[in-house]
Amino acid sequence: MAYTKHISKIDKNSINSWIGGGRKQYTLLYSAANDGCDPTKFHTNCDNKGPTVTLVYNVNKNVYGGYARVSWMSTGESVYDGDAFLFFLKGKPGQKPNKFTAKAPEYALTMNKDCGPSFGKGPDLLTFKDAVTKGTNSFPLNSVMSPATYQISADTVTEMTDGLFDAEDIVVYAVEDVAEEIYLPTPWRKMDLPEELKSTWNAGVLNYLKKDIEDYWPLREKGVSENVIPHVNILLLGPVGAGKSSFFNTLNSFFMERLSIQARAGSSDTSLTKSFNVYSIISNGRPLRFRICDCRGFDDTHGVDMRDIEAMLDGNIKNKYKFVDKSHIRTDNLLYRRDPKIHDRIHCVVFVVDANNDPDYIMTEHVQEQIKQTQDHMNEKDIPQLILMNKIDGLSESVRRDLSRIFHSKEVKERVEKLSHSLRLPSYTVLPMKNIDTEQCMDIHVNILALYNLRQMLRAANDYLLNYLDEFMVDKCEPTDEKSSDTM
Numbered sequence: 001m002a003y004t005k006h007i008s009k010i011d012k013n014s015i016n017s018w019i020g021g022g023r024k025q026y027t028l029l030y031s032a033a034n035d036g037c038d039p040t041k042f043h044t045n046c047d048n049k050g051p052t053v054t055l056v057y058n059v060n061k062n063v064y065g066g067y068a069r070v071s072w073m074s075t076g077e078s079v080y081d082g083d084a085f086l087f088f089l090k091g092k093p094g095q096k097p098n099k100f101t102a103k104a105p106e107y108a109l110t111m112n113k114d115c116g117p118s119f120g121k122g123p124d125l126l127t128f129k130d131a132v133t134k135g136t137n138s139f140p141l142n143s144v145m146s147p148a149t150y151q152i153s154a155d156t157v158t159e160m161t162d163g164l165f166d167a168e169d170i171v172v173y174a175v176e177d178v179a180e181e182i183y184l185p186t187p188w189r190k191m192d193l194p195e196e197l198k199s200t201w202n203a204g205v206l207n208y209l210k211k212d213i214e215d216y217w218p219l220r221e222k223g224v225s226e227n228v229i230p231h232v233n234i235l236l237l238g239p240v241g242a243g244k245s246s247f248f249n250t251l252n253s254f255f256m257e258r259l260s261i262q263a264r265a266g267s268s269d270t271s272l273t274k275s276f277n278v279y280s281i282i283s284n285g286r287p288l289r290f291r292i293c294d295c296r297g298f299d300d301t302h303g304v305d306m307r308d309i310e311a312m313l314d315g316n317i318k319n320k321y322k323f324v325d326k327s328h329i330r331t332d333n334l335l336y337r338r339d340p341k342i343h344d345r346i347h348c349v350v351f352v353v354d355a356n357n358d359p360d361y362i363m364t365e366h367v368q369e370q371i372k373q374t375q376d377h378m379n380e381k382d383i384p385q386l387i388l389m390n391k392i393d394g395l396s397e398s399v400r401r402d403l404s405r406i407f408h409s410k411e412v413k414e415r416v417e418k419l420s421h422s423l424r425l426p427s428y429t430v431l432p433m434k435n436i437d438t439e440q441c442m443d444i445h446v447n448i449l450a451l452y453n454l455r456q457m458l459r460a461a462n463d464y465l466l467n468y469l470d471e472f473m474v475d476k477c478e479p480t481d482e483k484s485s486d487t488m
Contacts, residue, residue, distance in 0.1 A: 005031070005033065005055070005057045005168065005171055006028070006171075006357065006364075007026060007053075007055060007171070007173060009354075009391075009394050011055075011063065011089045011097075012024070012026060014087075014089060014097045015053055015067065015087070015089075015175075018067070018085065018087065018099045019051075019067060019083070019175070022177060022178075023177070023178040023397065024175050024176065024177060024178060025175070025176045025177075025178045026053070026173040026174070026175060027173060027174040027176070028172075028173055029045045029046045029049055029052065029172045029173060029174050030042050030045040030046050030170075030171065030172040031169055031171045031172075032116075032128075032132075032139060032167070032169055032170040032171070033134075033168065033169040036131070037116070037128055037131065037132040037134065037141070037170065038131040038132075039112075039113060039114050039116055039128075039129070039130065039131070040113075040131075042072075042117070042172070043072065043073075043074050043113060045172070046072045046117075046172050047071065047072050047073055047074060048071045048072075049071055049072070050071055050174060050175075050176070051067070051068065051069045051174070051175045051176070052067070052068050052072065052117075052172050052173060052174055052175060053065065053066075053067050053172070053173045053175050054066050054067075054068070054117040054170065054171070054172050055089070055170070055172075055173075056125075056127060056143075056167050056169075056170050057167055057168045057169045057170070057171070058160075058161060058162075058164070058165070058166070058167055058168075059137075059138045059164060059166045059167060059168055060161070060162045060164060061090070062088075062090060062091045062092075062160055062161065062162065063088075063089040063090040063091075064086070064087065064089060064125075064160045064161075065086070065087060065089070065117075065125075066084065066085065066086045066087065066117065066119045066125055067083070067084060067085050067087065067175075068081055068084050068108070068109055068117075069083040069084060070084070070108075070109060072109075072111065072117065073111040074111060074112075074113035075111045076111060076112060076113065077110075078106065078107045078108075078109065078111075078121065079108065079109045079110075079111055080105055080106045080108060081102070081105055081108035081109050082102070082105040084102050084105065084108040084109060084119065085099050085100055085101045085102065085150070086099075086100040086119060086120075086124060086125055086150050086152055087099050087100065088100075088156070088159075088160050091159065091160065095159065098156075100150045100151050100152040100156075101150065101151055102120070102149055102150050102151075103149065103150065103151050104120075104121065104148075104149045105149075107120060107121040107148075107149045108120065108149060110123060110126075112129075114129060114130060115127070115128065115129045115130075116128040116129075116170060117170075117172060119149070119150065120147075120148055120149030120150050121148045121149045122144070122145070122146035122147055122148035122149060123144050123145075123146060123148075124145060124146065124147055124148055124149050124150045124152060125143075125144075125145050126143055126144040126145075127141065127143055127170050128141045128142060128143060128170065129142050135166075137168065138166045138167060138168050139166060139167050139168075139169075139170070140166050141165045141166060141167050141170075142165075143165035143167075145157045145160075145161065145165075182410040182411075183398065183405065183408045183410070184409070184410055184413070185408075187408055188407055188408075188410075188413040189407045189413075189428075190407075191407070191452060193205060194208070200404070201403075201404040201444065201445055201448050202444070203444065205448050206444055206447055206448050206451070209448065209451035209452055209455060210254075212455055213288065213451060213458070214283050214284065214288060216288070216289055216290070216458055217229075217289045218231075218232050218289065218461070218462060218465055219462055219465050219466070219469065221462075222466070224469075229342070229343045229465075230289065230343060231280075231287070231288075231289045231290050231291050232289070232290050232348070232458065232461035232462075232465070233278075233290070233291045233293055233315075233343075233344075233345065233346050233347050233348075233461075234290060234291070234292055234293060234346075234347070234348045234349075234350060234457050234458075234461060235293040235295070235312060235313075235346040235348070235349045235350070236248070236292065236293065236294050236295075236350050236352055236388075237295065237298070237349060237350070237351055237352070237371070237374060238297060238298065238351050238352035238371075238388075239297055239298050239299065239353065239354070239364075240297035240298065240299040241297065241354065242297065242352040242353050242354045243352055243354070243388075243391060243435050244294055244297065244352045245294055246263075246390075246435040246436065247292075247352060247388060247390070247433065247435055247450070248262070248263045248279050248292045248294060249261055249262060249435070249436060250435045250436045250446065250447075250450045251281060251292070251450055251451075251454060252279070252281055253436055253442065254442065254447045254450065254451070255281050255283045255288075256282075257442070259436065262279065263277065263279060263294060274296060274322055274323060275295070275296075275320050275321060275322045275323065276293065276294075276295045276317050276318075276319065276320070276321045276322075276323070277293070277294045277295070277320070278291050278292075278293050278319040279291065279292045279293075279294065290454075290457075290458060290461070293312070293346065295312065295323070296323045298367045298370045298371065299367065304323060304370070305323075305326075305327065305328040306373055306374070306377070307328035307329070308323060308328045308329055309373075309374050309377060310377050311328070311329050311336070312346060313346045313349075313377060313378065313383060314340060314345060314381075315337060315340030315341070315344030315345040315346070316329070316336055316337050316338075316340055317329055317335065317336065318335040318336070318337055319335075320335065321333070321335040321336075342465075342468055342471060346383060347383070347384075347460075347461035347464045347465060348383065348384050348385075348386065348457050348458075348460040348461040348464060349374075349378055349383055349385050349386070350385075350386045350387070350388050350431075350457060351371060351385065351386070351387045351388070351423060352387075352388045352390055353387060353389055353390065353419060353423075354390055354391050355389045355390060355391050355392045355394070355395045355412075355415055355432070356391055356394040356395055368422075371423065372424075375423075375424070382464065382467055384460035384461070384463055384464050385425055385429065386425075386429045386430075386431060386457060386460055387419060387420065387423055387425060387429055387430045387431065388431050388433050388453065389415065389416060389419055389430050389431065389432045389433060390433045390434070390435060391433075391434065391435070392406065392412055392415075392432045392434055393434045395411060395412060395415060396409050396411050396412055399412060403434060403443075403445035403446065403449060404445050404448075406432055406449070412432055416430040416432065431453040431456055432449070433449060433453055434446055434449060435450075
């Protein structure tokens, strides 16, 4: 199965700045990996579609391409495009994105029915000619990059390609300007807060949520004693780079009253989290009554074995178990728990997803299939599922300026609805989120949103435990040893 490469947020920002700034909508028209490296398919999908961006994902992990304001056609002629340019987005460490404008715009684009996207008279960038059959992992492209029409040198071409034109994918996006965001006069979701705290996100809201979380213990409202179960377990799952570890760091930073990077987080093509990690949060000198469980992110190469997923859900896997490709935990492993109790299980699963991904292609088909299989296991075990829609500050400029307006944003509302449909869950299970990113100090709005979302997760965990209320009532006479539970 082939997997389409999708444009990153960073690359969108670079291209947006080169084509006049403002908010843009990127719609995938063509992917060689998915549609076939064939000029006929390219022209069928892309002709007469308006401005487009073409990206070549080189086997050397370099990314380059071109922008055309004029629609692609199949006329066989060179076409004037004064706004067209070539660009370089990603290469070796230290290489910066660069834009190369046309010095002879009358030859900016070549509309050849036998070729993929073709820029310049040289041609300066001919992506491929005739149909190309994919090799083991890439397309052996018959590309040409011969500078003539654009302000780009032969040396720069060598730097961009490393002398090799084979590519993992060639993708084409339609690019449209997006109108200014619409603010809804009434919120599309009302926060569950006391009436006097609903009007403004301030210190009063923050302190209310903090106390609610500090006072939490499982099934307290049902009369279950505090010592019956020491904590609930919330498992974070999702694609690589969605921000699972960053969510824990955001929560931990608030309670530590300083920036925390306890969980490894960052940007990488593969998951930075390699193990099953169980994190506690300390407040007022004691661990709060929940654990955040993090594991390897889903991607097209690695993923997590479904047998490991089931073992995590059932409480068989202990803290620090390291995932191994094409393998799963064995019963003789020292980190395998043979007789898990109800407090060892996962009580709520949260799928963490990047809000900035193309709404029609939230994740690759392979990752989506991994999540679907995981959901099937959870549905069998009646484990509640939520979605943390992360990085919403990149989705909406107005929300980035004022996070407290999140539930008045029409764009955020629409993305919530699309994401819920994609993951087959009700829209009320989608929790918009912004983690600590560039901030070096605490942000009250980020903290309020993080605590509010955490409270929803704790309530979902309680809902799971309600199914086992009779067991808890029996266990009231046999309190759990908290010390042993910390070895999860």
